[in-house]
Amino acid sequence: MKLALMDGQTVPRAELRGLGFEAVQLFFGSGPAGASADPSAAAIDAILQAGDVALAAMTLHVDLVGPRGRQEEDVQRLVECIEKTAALTGRFGANPRPVLIWHPSGYPPADEVDDWAVFAGLSAALREACHAAESNGVWLAVEITRAGSVGSAEAFLRLQDHVRSDALKVCLDAANFVPDRTPLDRAVRVLGPDTVIAHAKDSSFKPNGEVAAYGPVGSGQLDYPRYIALLNEHSRAAYLVLEYYRSREDLLRARDIVLAAGL
Numbered sequence: 567m568k569l570a571l572m573d574g575q576t577v578p579r580a581e582l583r584g585l586g587f588e589a590v591q592l593f594f595g596s597g598p599a600g601a602s603a604d605p606s607a608a609a610i611d612a613i614l615q616a617g618d619v620a621l622a623a624m625t626l627h628v629d630l631v632g633p634r635g636r637q638e639e640d641v642q643r644l645v646e647c648i649e650k651t652a653a654l655t656g657r658f659g660a661n662p663r664p665v666l667i668w669h670p671s672g673y674p675p676a677d678e679v680d681d682w683a684v685f686a687g688l689s690a691a692l693r694e695a696c697h698a699a700e701s702n703g704v705w706l707a708v709e710i711t712r713a714g715s716v717g718s719a720e721a722f723l724r725l726q727d728h729v730r731s732d733a734l735k736v737c738l739d740a741a742n743f744v745p746d747r748t749p750l751d752r753a754v755r756v757l758g759p760d761t762v763i764a765h766a767k768d769s770s771f772k773p774n775g776e777v778a779a780y781g782p783v784g785s786g787q788l789d790y791p792r793y794i795a796l797l798n799e800h801s802r803a804a805y806l807v808l809e810y811y812r813s814r815e816d817l818l819r820a821r822d823i824v825l826a827a828g829l
Contacts, residue, residue: 567764567797567798567801567803567804567805567806567829568588568589568659568660568804568805568806569586569587569588569805569806569808569821569824569825569829570587570588570589570590570591570619570622570805570806570807570808571587571589571590571591571807571808571809571817572590572591572807572808572809572811573590573591573592573593573613574811576811576812576813576814576816576817577814577817579613579616579617579619580616580617581617582617582618582619583617583618583619585817585818585821586821586825587617587619587808587821588619588620588659588660588805589619589620589621589622589659589660589805589807590613590614590617590619590620590621590622591621591622591623591624591625591667591763591805591807591809592605592610592613592621592623592624592625593605593624593625593626593627594624594625594626594647594650596626596627596628596671597627600643601643601646604647604650607653607654610654610657611657614657619659620657620658620659620660621654621657621658621659622658622659622661622665622763622804622805622807623658623661623665623666623667623707623737623763623805623807624647624650624651624654624664624665624666624667625666625667625669626643626644626647626666626667626668626669627669627671628640628643628644628668628671629670629671629672629674629715630644630668630670630687630688630691630692630715631674631684631687631688631691631715632674632676632684633674633675633676633678633679633680633684634680634683634687635680635683635684635686635687636686636687636688636690636691637687637691640691641691641694641695644668644691644695645694645695645698647666648666648695648698648699648702648704648706649698649702651664651665651666651702651704652664652702652703652704655703659804659805660804660805661705661762661763661804661805662804663703663704663705664702664703664704664705665704665705665707665735665762665763666699666704666705666706666707667707667708667709667737667763668695668706668707668708668709669709669711669714669737670708670709670711670714670715670716671714672713672714672715673713673714673715673717674715684715685725688715688716688725689725689728689729692706692708692725692729692731692734693728693729693730693731696729696731696733696734697731699731699733699734700731700732700733704733705733705735705762706733706734706735707735707736707737707762707763708722708725708734708735708736708737709737709739709742709765710722710736710737710738710739710742710743710757711739711742711743712742712743712746712747712777717743717747718743718747718748719743719747719748719752719753719756719757720748722736722757722760723756726760734760735760735761735762736757736760736761736762737761737762737763737764737765738753738754738757738758738761738763738764738765738797738801738803739764739765739766739767740753740754740788740793741765741767741768741769741780741786741788742765742769744788746771746775746777750788750789750792750793750796751792751796754793754796754797754800754801755796755800757801758796758797758799758800758801758802759800759801759802761797761800761801761802761803762802762803762804763803763804763805763807764797764801764803764805764806764807765806765807765808765809766783766790766806766807766808766809766820766824767780767781767782767783767808767809767810768780768781768782768783768784768785768786768787768788768810769781769786769787769788770785770786770787771787780810781810781812782808782809782810782811782812782816782817782819782820783808783819783820783823783824784819784820784823790823790824790827791827791828793827794806794824794827794828794829795827795828798828798829806824806829808820808821808824
C-alpha cells in the first residue's frame with residue numbers, strides 16, 4: 567500500500583509528495599447542492615498537479631434508501647457519479663481501475679422504518695449502480711460504517727450475496743465498525759479480497775460500548791500494528807488514506823504511526 571490523504575488545507579498541497587503522500591481522496595458534492603458542487607476535471611487536475619499526486623478515489627455521501635426502501639433520486643445520483651468517475655480514468659495512480667467510494671449517510675432513523683424494505687431497496691439500488699460500474703470499468707467501494715445501512719463485515723457479505731457483481735468492493739475503515747460490529751482480525755480477513763482502498767483514523771469508546779469519538783490515528787483504541795499487518799496480508803488496497811487530522815502535528819504523527827506499523 568501507498569500513503570494517501572483526504573484532501574484538505576492542513577498542509578499545502580505542494581508539500582504532499584515531500585511528506586510521503588502519493589495520492590489524495592476527493593469528493594463529489596453532497597446534500598442539497600449535489601451535482602452543482604461536483605469538482606470539474608480541470609479542478610481535480612489542478613489539485614493533483616499542485617501536489618504531484620494521483621487520485622486515490624472519488625467519494626459520494628448519499629443514502630440510497632429511506633424508511634420505506636429505495637430512494638430513486640439517490641440511486642440516479644450514484645450512477646451519475648460512477649459515470650463521472652469513469653471519465654477521470656488515467657488519474658488513479660496505483661489503482662487498476664477508477665474507484666468511487668460510496669459512504670452510506672445513515673440508517674433510516676424513522677420510528678416505523680421497514681427494515682426488510684431498506685435491505686431490499688439497498689440491494690436493488692446497488693445492483694443498478696454496479697451494472698453501471700461494470701459498464702464503465704469502475705470499482706464501487708462501500709465504506710462500511712456502524713451508523714449506516716451497511717454496518718458490519720457480515721452486513722456487507724449478505725449484501726454482496728444479493729448484488730452479485732464483481733464491481734462491488736470495500737473501502738475498509740476499521741475504526742468505523744471494529745470491534746463492536748466485527749472483530750478486527752475477522753473483518754480484514756473476510757473483506758480483504760474485496761478491499762480496494764483503506765482508511766486510517768481512530769475511535770474511542772464509552773464504558774457502555776458506544777463510540778465516544780473519532781479522531782486521528784493514535785488517538786483511540788485501534789491496534790494499528792495489527793491493522794496494518796492484516797491489510798498487508800489480506801487486502802488488495804493500493805492506498806491507505808489518512809483522515810481526521812486536525813493539525814499538521816496530528817497528520818505527521820499519524821503518518822509516522824502507520825509507517826512504523828509496517829505500511
